[in-house]
Amino acid sequence: MVHAFGSPKRHPRSGVFFLRKRVPDRLRKAVGKREIKISLRTRDPDIARIRHLEQLLRIEQSFAQIDGVLLGPNGSPLAYIEIKSRTGVAMPAAPLVQLDQVAPPAPVTSAPVSLIGLFESYAAEAQLSPATVKRWAPLIARFAAHLGHDNARAVRRDDVIAWKDSLLKEVGCASVGL
Incomplete structure (x- = not known):
């Protein structure tokens, strides 16, 4: 079964799981790498899956900060802003959405969950x-x-x-x- 987010890989010698994530071409100069590898510090496959998803979330949030993405209340991108990386190279971005055309986010309600x-x-x-x-x-x-x-x-x-x-x-x- 193929997972949408990939799956943790097991190191062949140590048996410790790790995450391997390709850096998108548009972000390689800002990140400074083609690939990100992070040890998940466990040999347990169940724990590795959880840590894998947590690390993927952190990586994607970092990528969004580099991209300058404005996210909507449901997590979908509303606007892509071209910003300069630490190296001074302008990062390519998707077409900019006018922020005045974007509806303000709905207030977050804390409905009880049983x-x-x-x-x-x-x-x-x-x-x-x-x-x-x-x-x-x-x-x-x-x-x-x-x-x-x-x-x-x-x-x-x-x-x-x-x-x-x-x-x-x-x-x-x-x-x-x-």
């Missing part, structure tokens, strides 16, 4: 086995009950630590700080 609904969506997308869903769904519901709400957007690090501490108290263990 923890249980989020898990169910994840389970369907990841095609989790029914046994896995049966095992984890009650834990998600228990976490929501501990919080007193079902809004995933409102969960903070302190909430998770408090839940961990309450679980440790139930089994009689001492609290371990994160």
